[in-house]
Amino acid sequence: MVLQLARDRTGVPIQIGGIGDVIATNFGATATTATGAVNSNVVRMFATAYVHFNLSGTVAATTDTLLPPDKPEFFSVPPGTTINMIAQGAGAGVLGTLYITEA
Numbered sequence: 001m002v003l004q005l006a007r008d009r010t011g012v013p014i015q016i017g018g019i020g021d022v023i024a025t026n027f028g029a030t031a032t033t034a035t036g037a038v039n040s041n042v043v044r045m046f047a048t049a050y051v052h053f054n055l056s057g058t059v060a061a062t063t064d065t066l067l068p069p070d071k072p073e074f075f076s077v078p079p080g081t082t083i084n085m086i087a088q089g090a091g092a093g094v095l096g097t098l099y100i101t102e103a
Helices: none
Strands: 022-027 043-046 051-054 065-069 073-074 086-089 096-102
Touching: 022 086, 051 096
Parallel strands: none
Antiparallel strands: 022 096, 043 073, 043 096, 051 065, 051 086
8 A cells, every 4th residue: 555645735645634532541561452442544653652563463562663751753544443452561550651643
């Protein structure tokens, strides 16, 4: 699938064409799944702490893709995808939050 960025009125590509629903999920040292399936082809993901995630529907592991904190990234995903995550570090309780914004 080729991702086409939206363009502004002058024809310059922009990062996002709109802002849709936000799925906010707390994560910790135990693998967890986002609280809802994605209903869009593109998502913006922003984490408050280092988090490993996958889009495969399998349990997340610390060998999955790493998303650093405070660095939003955009991903192309098929609608219906569930996002699984686990914190990079050890510790008890909530270690961070992953915000998934549908575009």
